[in-house]
Amino acid sequence: MPFSLSALNLPLVLGGLLLFTAAQAQSASSVRERRDRRVVLPRPGEPILEVPVAAGILTTLVLDSALDRASMELEGRTRFKLVDVGERSINLEPVVELGAGEHLMLRVRFADGAFPEHAVFALVSHPAVVDTRVEVSRRPLAPEALQAELSEVRAQLAAKEAELAALRARGDAGSPAALALAGLLGVDGVSARKVGLQPETEMQSSLRVMNGFSLRASAWRVVSVEVKNYGKTPWTPTEARLTHSTGGVPVQVLGVHMKQPQIGPGEVGTVVVETKVPAWDAGTLFRLELVDATGTRPLLVPSVAL
Numbered sequence: 001m002p003f004s005l006s007a008l009n010l011p012l013v014l015g016g017l018l019l020f021t022a023a024q025a026q027s028a029s030s031v032r033e034r035r036d037r038r039v040v041l042p043r044p045g046e047p048i049l050e051v052p053v054a055a056g057i058l059t060t061l062v063l064d065s066a067l068d069r070a071s072m073e074l075e076g077r078t079r080f081k082l083v084d085v086g087e088r089s090i091n092l093e094p095v096v097e098l099g100a101g102e103h104l105m106l107r108v109r110f111a112d113g114a115f116p117e118h119a120v121f122a123l124v125s126h127p128a129v130v131d132t133r134v135e136v137s138r139r140p141l142a143p144e145a146l147q148a149e150l151s152e153v154r155a156q157l158a159a160k161e162a163e164l165a166a167l168r169a170r171g172d173a174g175s176p177a178a179l180a181l182a183g184l185l186g187v188d189g190v191s192a193r194k195v196g197l198q199p200e201t202e203m204q205s206s207l208r209v210m211n212g213f214s215l216r217a218s219a220w221r222v223v224s225v226e227v228k229n230y231g232k233t234p235w236t237p238t239e240a241r242l243t244h245s246t247g248g249v250p251v252q253v254l255g256v257h258m259k260q261p262q263i264g265p266g267e268v269g270t271v272v273v274e275t276k277v278p279a280w281d282a283g284t285l286f287r288l289e290l291v292d293a294t295g296t297r298p299l300l301v302p303s304v305a306l
Contacts, residue, residue: 032057032126036133041119051106051134052126055097058082061090063110063119063136071109079104098125110138190217191282195225196303206231207299210268214306216282221306223273223288227263227299234262235297237290240273245285245303252276256290280306 032054042049053059069085077083082093090108098104104123110116119136195212212225223242229235236258242251254274263269271290288301 032128032130034130034132036135037131038135038137040137040139041116044116048105048120048122049136050103050122050124052130053092053094053098053123054125054130055094056081057093057130057132059092059131060133061092061121061136062133063088063090063138065114065138066111067119068109068111071107073105073107075104075106092123094123098123100125190215192216193283193305195223195301195305205297205299207235207297209299209301212301212304214304216306219277221275221277223275223301223304223306225271225288225290225301226268227271227290228268229263229265231297232265234264235292236262237271237299238293239291241289241291242273242275242304243287243289244280245287251286275306282306 032052034057039049051059051061066087067085067090069087072085072090074080074083079094079096079098080092081095082091084091085108090106092106102125106121106123107118109118116138119138193214193216195209195214197209197212206229208228208230210226210228212223214221214223227235237256240253240256242253243249244251252275254276257272257274258269260269273288273290283305286304286306288304290299290301292298
């Protein structure tokens with residue numbers, strides 16, 4: 001008896017084929033490198049700009065001039081799940097993969113009518129890469145603009161390098177000699193002061209400072225407190241707020257550190273707060289507040305001399 005597809009089996013077979021095709025497209029898209037890039041529209045006579053796209057992946061073209069939204073023309077528009085034209089952007093998401101060597105042309109006119117009047121792109125499929133964001137310049141940037149942008153990038157890089165060097169110096173300072181070599185100890189040495197403690201009868205939460213002190217050197221300041229957790233759940237401070245006790249002026253905190261990951265119920269842990277180098281006189285009083293991630297169990301240290 002010859003084999004035939006019945007009316008009942010045909011939808012199941014077609015559905016399976018569609019699922020198989022979609023799975024293949026998704027697998028192919030997932031292995032491609034997703035990239036963001038900046039390009040300049042080609043001049044007349046130059047090759048059309050190719051934009052690799054992939055099924056299920058959103059590609060956004062961002063142009064530097066306003067578009068005539070109604071003028072957009074796209075070949076094979078029915079093969080796209082999303083086609084959205086904004087004032088200066090075009091969002092595209094294919095529903096199926098483009099064939100090897102296939103080019104779908106995208107053309108849009110600029111609203112001001114200046115040269116060049118149109119932007120033209122060739123949407124293609126690439127086995128290794130897909131564009132997720134393409135910033136398109138209508139005209140090449142002038143040398144002055146390029147130089148300004150380069151100077152800005154260099155300044156940002158220099159700042160990051162200085163910040164990284166400072167962090168490395170602090171991280172490597174594991175002994176008094178290392179502190180001196182890192183420039184964290186100076187001729188003025190280090191001065192220490194006790195942290196003011198609240199009486200046990202004035203406890204406002206399940207946390208209490210058992211002991212504490214502040215250290216002051218020419219290049220750094222830290223506050224170290226021993227905290228006991230009288231509560232039933234662990235506590236981990238994630239933020240420290242340090243403000244002037246009279247004027248309420250905040251001080252920049254550089255970090256909150258602990259030896260242990262958390263202070264468990266009934267345990268005592270050490271919390272160290274590092275601040276920026278202050279401009280105030282030695283012995284100035286501050287108010288320190290330690291806050292956990294939830295913000296529901298703050299710990300107030302009302303009198304800290306720095």
